[in-house]
Each structure stands twice: as C-alpha cells, then as structure tokens.
C-alpha cells in the first residue's frame with residue numbers, strides 16, 4: 392500500500408426523516424440560504440416545501456434557485472452566483488441528485504471568487520473559499536454528497552468539465568433512502584452504472600501491485616450494487632434495497648476505497664463527459680454504454696498486463712465466474728448492465744455514430760489537458776467504434 396492522506400469532512404445523517412434536520416443543521420451556518428433544486432421532482436414530491444419549512448422554522452431566510460437540469464449548465468450556475476450575491480446569501484442548500492449538488496458546489500465557490508466560476512473548471516484558478524453547503528440527496532448515484540467535486544457543462548463550447556476542492560465538500564449531507572423510492576427504473580439503472588464505474592476505474596488503475604484492502608473493499612461494494620440492483624429490479628420501492636444502494640453509491644466515491652493504490656485514471660469518465668456534453672445522455676447510461684467497448688480496446692494495449700489480471704479477478708470475485716479470462720468478465724458485465732436496464736453499448740444507448748468524430752475531438756481536448764496522451768483523437772475514435780455495438 393502506498394502512503395496517503397485521507398480526510399473527509401462531510402457529516403452524514405442517514406435514515407428516515409433525515410431531511411427534516413435541515414433547518415437545525417443550517418441554523419448555525421448563517422441567516423440567508425440559497426435553496427437549489429432541479430426541474431420539478433422535489434417540488435412535486437413535497438420535499439422542497441418540507442425543506443423550506445424546516446429552514447424557515449429555524450429562522451433562516453430562503454432564496455429559491457430552481458431549474459438545475461441533468462448535465463447541469465454553466466449559465467444556470469452563473470445565475471445562481473448573481474442571485475447569491477444580490478441576496479447576501481450565507482450558505483447554500485441543495486435538494487436533488489448529483490446535478491443539483493454539483494451546481495450548488497459551483498455556486499458556493501463562485502460566490503466567493505472575484506472571477507468567473509468557469510476558471511475553476513478549466514484550471515485557471517483554484518478555489519480558495521466557498522459558502523457552506525448542506526445537501527439533501529434524492530438520487531443515489533454520483534457520490535457528490537460526500538466529495539468535493541462537481542461537473543458542469545459550458546453550453547457555447549460543449550465542454551463538460553469537473554472541478555474539485557476541499558472547500559466544496561458538503562458540511563452535512565442528509566440521506567433518507569425513502570426520498571429515492573420514486574426514482575424511475577431508468578434513473579435507478581443509471582445510478583447503479585455510475586457507482587459501478589466509480590469503483591471500477593480505480594480498481595483497474597493505480598500502480599500499487601497489492602492494494603489488498605482497497606480491492607477487497609471495492610469487491611464488497613460491487614456485491615452490494617449487484618445485490619441491491621437485483622432487488623430493485625423486482626421492486627423499485629424496496630426500501631432496504633434503496634438504503635443499501637444509497638450508502639454504497641456514497642462510499643463508492645467518497646475517497647475511502649481508492650486511497651493508497653497510486654494515481655487513479657478516469658478514462659471512462661473523461662470520454663463519457665464528452666458523450667453527455669454532445670448528446671445530453673444520462674451520465675450513468677453513457678458509462679455503461681462505453682465500458683465493455685473500452686475494456687476490449689484497453690486489454691489490447693501493450694501495457695495491459697495488470698489490467699488483464701484485475702479484469703479476470705473482477706470476473707471471479709464479483710461475477711462468480713469459476714474460470715475464464717477478461718473476455719468472459721466483459722460478457723458477464725454486459726449481462727449485468729442489461730439485467731438492471733442499463734445500455735451495454737452506444738447503440739443501445741441511442742448514441743448516433745455520426746457524432747463519434749465530434750465526441751473524440753471533444754474528449755481529446757480534455758485528455759491533453761489532463762496529460763492522458765494515450766487518449767489521442769484516433770484512439771478515442773477507435774474506442775467509440777468498439778463501444779458502438781450492433
């Protein structure tokens with residue numbers, strides 16, 4: 392195991408009624424809260440009103456900023472920053488899934504910056520301060536509730552880029568699995584696929600030859616995803632399965648399973664962000680559509696020795712394959728994706744091959760910025776063709 396520093400400052404309140412703690416939790420953080428929400432699910436379920444009531448009962452003034460869309464956009468973040476400044480906001484409260492949480496992080500950081508918030512995404516500036524953020528999570532998927540990262544799309548250039556900062560971890564995240572009971576079958580599949588990818592990418596990268604604890608931890612979480620996914624396939628309103636999925640998705644990207652394994656690479660996320668920037672596909676669906684094709688391409692590269700043994704291990708330990716190699720693991724993975732309702736190829740996800748050239752060019756720009764020379768435009772074009780499917 393390699394040396395590491397691990398610090399996760401987010402307090403988690405998990406369980407029934409967690410959302411109702413939002414007022415007391417926020418009372419010590421300021422007097423005026425900017426309340427961010429998505430395009431209507433929280434309003435329709437009554438959660439938004441519950442949160443507002445709890446905040447007001449705790450003496451806070453609430454300024455609403457709704458309308459965050461999936462694959463959230465920069466212009467809405469910038470509008471949130473302008474509103475936060477005009478209203479003298481002290482803290483940000485996010486009610487929603489990853490898109491709302493990510494937008495809230497960008498607003499929280501941008502409101503404290505003397506420059507455009509996009510500078511954080513394109514590496515022109517580091518976050519030096521952010522307003523305190525409290526999250527009420529309504530979708531199990533991204534892990535944004537317990538990390539310092541966010542992803543936003545700049546509409547004019549179709550760039551979908553991440554930023555992260557220790558200042559952007561939510562102070563407190565309120566996780567009530569019951570809030571996810573009405574999540575659709577599609578969004579549930581997207582969440583499973585996203586959390587799976589958050590475990591998989593570090594599982595396949597890193598330079599440490601024996602990251603025993605991390606691999607075992609990840610394998611336990613892979614099992615929890617397979618198990619909760621199967622139960623939710625039978626009954627979307629299985630509360631225990633919702634709870635298992637929610638906590639697994641949080642643990643999959645809160646840093647704990649990936650420390651000590653050396654540098655981690657995120658090529659699937661790199662490519663998927665370009666796919667969703669150009670097609671508006673849901674992030675989890677983009678990941679599951681890309682993964683089998685990317686794996687087949689990756690296993691043919693000259694430096695594929697470690698990855699071959701990890702993929703074989705994944706097959707044995709996670710998919711229960713008695714024997715076989717990487718090829719069988721990929722087939723098992725495709726079967727699992729389809730069993731939970733996630734696409735296993737770009738064709739199944741409805742991505743038009745006519746867009747492949749633009750996606751490859753878009754992803755190659757990010758790969759250059761991230762120093763991932765292996766992901767040249769021609770290589771990315773090849774990966775997309777391998778992921779195209781029928």
Ligand code: NZQ
Pocket residue numbers: 428429430431432433459460461462463487488489490491493529530531532533534535538540541542570571572573574575578581582585644660674675
């Ligand atoms: O907008 P509303 O009406 O709220 O509807 C949302 C949205 O349409 C709906 N939804 C959310 N909670 C619901 C619900 N529907 C019914 N019942 C509920 N309880 O679900 C739809 C998708 O929501 P979204 O927030 O977009 O999904 P997700 O949580 O998967 O977030 C995806 C975004 O997060 C980024 C992705 O790239 C993508 O932009 N990511 C963020 C990460 C992070 N911060 O750590 C890491 C990830 O790898 C990822 O890149």
Ligand code: ZN
Pocket residue numbers: 533585586588589660674
């Ligand atoms: Zn992801």
